Amino acid sequence: MIDIRISNCNKNYGSLRVLKDINLEIERGEFIVLLGPSGCGKSTLLHIVAGLDRLSSGAIEIGGRDVTDVEPKDRDIAMVFQSYALYPTMSVRSNMEFGLRMRGKPMAEIRPLVEEKARMLHIDHLLDRRPSQLSGGQRQRVAIGRALVRDPKVFLFDEPLSNLDAKLRASMRTEIKKLHQSLGTTAIYVTHDQLEAMTLATRMVVMKAGEIQQVGKPEEVYHRPVNLFVADFLGNPGMNFMKGHLRVDGNRVSADVGAATIPLDGYAFETAPANGQAVVVGLRPESIQPVTGSEAFVLTLKPTLIEHTGSDNLVVLAMGGEEIVGKFPTDMLPKLGEPVTVGFDLGRLSVFDAQTERRI
Amino acid sequence: MRRFLQRHVSQIALSPSLALIAIFLYGFIAYTAAVSTTNSKAFPRFDNFVGLEQYWRLFHTPRWHVAFTNMFLFGGLFLLVTISLGLVIAILIDQRIRAESFFRSIVMYPMAMSFVVTGIIWQWLLNPTLGIEVMVHQLGFTSFRLDWLTNPDTVIWALVVAAFWQGCGLVMALFLAGLRGIDEDIWKAAAVDGIPAWRVYVFIVIPMLAPVFLTVVVLLSLSIVRAFDLVVALTNGGPGVSSDLPSVFMFDMAFRRTNLGLSAASAVVMLCTVLAILIPYLYAETRERA
Ligand SMILES: Nc1ncnc2c1ncn2[C@@H]1O[C@H](COP(=O)(O)OP(=O)(O)OP(=O)(O)O)[C@@H](O)[C@H]1O
Ligand SMILES: [Mg+2]
Numbered sequence: 338m339i340d341i342r343i344s345n346c347n348k349n350y351g352s353l354r355v356l357k358d359i360n361l362e363i364e365r366g367e368f369i370v371l372l373g374p375s376g377c378g379k380s381t382l383l384h385i386v387a388g389l390d391r392l393s394s395g396a397i398e399i400g401g402r403d404v405t406d407v408e409p410k411d412r413d414i415a416m417v418f419q420s421y422a423l424y425p426t427m428s429v430r431s432n433m434e435f436g437l438r439m440r441g442k443p444m445a446e447i448r449p450l451v452e453e454k455a456r457m458l459h460i461d462h463l464l465d466r467r468p469s470q471l472s473g474g475q476r477q478r479v480a481i482g483r484a485l486v487r488d489p490k491v492f493l494f495d496e497p498l499s500n501l502d503a504k505l506r507a508s509m510r511t512e513i514k515k516l517h518q519s520l521g522t523t524a525i526y527v528t529h530d531q532l533e534a535m536t537l538a539t540r541m542v543v544m545k546a547g548e549i550q551q552v553g554k555p556e557e558v559y560h561r562p563v564n565l566f567v568a569d570f571l572g573n574p575g576m577n578f579m580k581g582h583l584r585v586d587g588n589r590v591s592a593d594v595g596a597a598t599i600p601l602d603g604y605a606f607e608t609a610p611a612n613g614q615a616v617v618v619g620l621r622p623e624s625i626q627p628v629t630g631s632e633a634f635v636l637t638l639k640p641t642l643i644e645h646t647g648s649d650n651l652v653v654l655a656m657g658g659e660e661i662v663g664k665f666p667t668d669m670l671p672k673l674g675e676p677v678t679v680g681f682d683l684g685r686l687s688v689f690d691a692q693t694e695r696r697i
Numbered sequence: 698m699r700r701f702l703q704r705h706v707s708q709i710a711l712s713p714s715l716a717l718i719a720i721f722l723y724g725f726i727a728y729t730a731a732v733s734t735t736n737s738k739a740f741p742r743f744d745n746f747v748g749l750e751q752y753w754r755l756f757h758t759p760r761w762h763v764a765f766t767n768m769f770l771f772g773g774l775f776l777l778v779t780i781s782l783g784l785v786i787a788i789l790i791d792q793r794i795r796a797e798s799f800f801r802s803i804v805m806y807p808m809a810m811s812f813v814v815t816g817i818i819w820q821w822l823l824n825p826t827l828g829i830e831v832m833v834h835q836l837g838f839t840s841f842r843l844d845w846l847t848n849p850d851t852v853i854w855a856l857v858v859a860a861f862w863q864g865c866g867l868v869m870a871l872f873l874a875g876l877r878g879i880d881e882d883i884w885k886a887a888a889v890d891g892i893p894a895w896r897v898y899v900f901i902v903i904p905m906l907a908p909v910f911l912t913v914v915v916l917l918s919l920s921i922v923r924a925f926d927l928v929v930a931l932t933n934g935g936p937g938v939s940s941d942l943p944s945v946f947m948f949d950m951a952f953r954r955t956n957l958g959l960s961a962a963s964a965v966v967m968l969c970t971v972l973a974i975l976i977p978y979l980y981a982e983t984r985e986r987a
Pocket of ligand 1: 374529
């Protein structure tokens with residue numbers, strides 16, 4: 338069942354086109370993460386769903402109702418902001434109660450509701466404090482609590498964790514995930530943190546310059562990016578790209594990338610490959626590993642740099658005139674300058690047309 | 698020696714100005730207080746100690762009572778009018794209106810004028826044979842009367858209006874800065890929560906402006922106690938002594954009536970009034986810091 342439908346949505350500020358013809362359908366109970374570089378229009382899209390910004394053209398439906406011209410308060414949504422946006426002159430309790438009181442809900446119903454949600458978020462002992470007397474993590478819980486008590490049809494989050502330190506961010510991430518699993522409310526979540534996007538999303542939406550690039554499950558977007566931008570944007574360290582040409586010989590296809598010829602027999606082409614087509618072959622660092630014996634495709638390359646990141650070791654390997662990065666386990670580290678045989682996991686290859694930058 | 702210098706360089710650098718403040722501010726405060734205990738006439742003389750007699754005389758001078766009461770009447774009305782209208786104007790300008798800077802400049806321009814000019818402008822505007830009254834008569838409303846300047850019961854309003862006209866810009870600017878400093882997300886959260894704009898102002902935004910209110914009240918209160926040039930230019934204390942203020946009284950006693958002792962006593966009473974306003978403010982400020 339479709340819960341949110343965004344159709345042909347455009348947003349312009351003067352001549353600046355911030356959102357370009359966005360179409361997106363969100364099922365009930367999904368956790369959609371909007372991901373993209375700064376300024377790509379994620380917040381704008383979220384504000385349009387909330388009704389805080391008007392769209393220039395297009396339509397928004399929530400729960401089967403056209404809400405394009407409906408006020409935010411009548412859209413049955415709740416929102417959590419990056420700056421928490423708590424009302425600083427009110428206690429935590431009043432912050433959580435205020436929206437319900439404005440809706441004319443009787444106090445006798447509000448009280449137990451607020452206390453229940455506060456217990457759920459472990460802020461019940463803070464109810465009588467002011468926001469200024471709370472830590473960042475506690476403030477964000479209160480902001481989430483204020484959204485929860487409203488029991489909305491849709492939750493909207495605009496980078497709710499980006500003001501927290503790394504450790505707190507990780508634990509709040511888990512809590513938001515648990516919360517979503519237990520409530521099952523539809524949510525749209527904006528972030529530019531890949532890890533948040535990968536762990537929270539049931540589906541993620543990658544945006545660039547006001548356009549949706551790819552919509553899909555996190556693994557799908559990660560392993561089968563539809564174009565070079567998505568391939569490059571996701572993953573840390575980024576995907577290795579090798580420029581070259583296709584060689585089509587009967588029904589055997591391979592990519593000549595200068596230093597090597599990579600067989601593409603097992604590759605599921607989306608468009609028919611042409612002989613001599615200029616391509617970019619992409620492979621993530623974790624798919625380039627030292628040989629254990631069973632690999633279909635191996636190369637012997639010279640390591641030029643080794644970076645230790647704690648759990649993994651990144652090994653930079655010279656390949657022709659270019660460099661590629663592989664991820665090596667600690668007990669199989671090569672020596673600098675001594676050639677090492679590495680295996681490519683061909684099942685994880687992505688091939689893009691060099692001109693259109695699209696996956697082929 | 699070097700360590701001594703290093704440790705005390707800031708004190709040494711500040712000490713000349715501290716010395717000057719000590720002499721010219723506190724020194725003369727003490728001097729004035731001393732004069733107020735003498736029977737000085739045109740010139741200060743210390744051979745004629747009279748104790749608190751000047752204070753006794755001050756509080757038995759009807760004109761002082763008028764002046765002192767006027768200060769609170771004028772001050773109260775001025776604070777009320779300026780703060781409420783200044784806040785309303787700031788809120789109106791904050792609605793992202795068109796030509797905002799135009800309206801902002803209009804409200805701020807009077808600030809650039811001296812109180813003397815303000816006083817003279819309003820004296821003309823309120824003059825029954827020159828200003829607004831004549832204008833309204835020419836429009837056909839001949840029964841209209843605007844006799845604030847000549848009526849002892851309403852002359853205080855003339856002072857309030859002129860002082861408001863001059864002070865409103867500053868108050869508006871302070872409130873507007875406060876309003877602009879409020880996180881946009883608060884407004885968005887309130888919109889999603891379904892809180893009407895006036896309620897956001899009353900329950901959330903205006904309480905958040907509490908520090909601005911404090912600043913505004915202190916600034917305006919000090920200008921009330923100091924108000925002198927405005928009165929001299931606009932009403933000269935008249936009609937009669939009905940628009941007298943303590944500062945005008947003090948000036949008059951010192952330089953026209955050659956009664957320096959009484960004048961000094963009134964100055965000390967004014968100082969005490971200012972302290973009564975300032976001390977709670979400073980107390981609140983320092984407690985907030987701590
Ligand atoms: N009120 C406005 N007037 C003009 N341009 C605006 C306005 N609001 C946003 N923009 C522009 O719209 C674009 C998208 O902004 P948006 O806030 O949606 O980006 P974002 O993806 O949320 O970025 P970030 O990750 O930095 O928050 C930006 O280029 C921004 O400059
Ligand atoms: Mg944003």
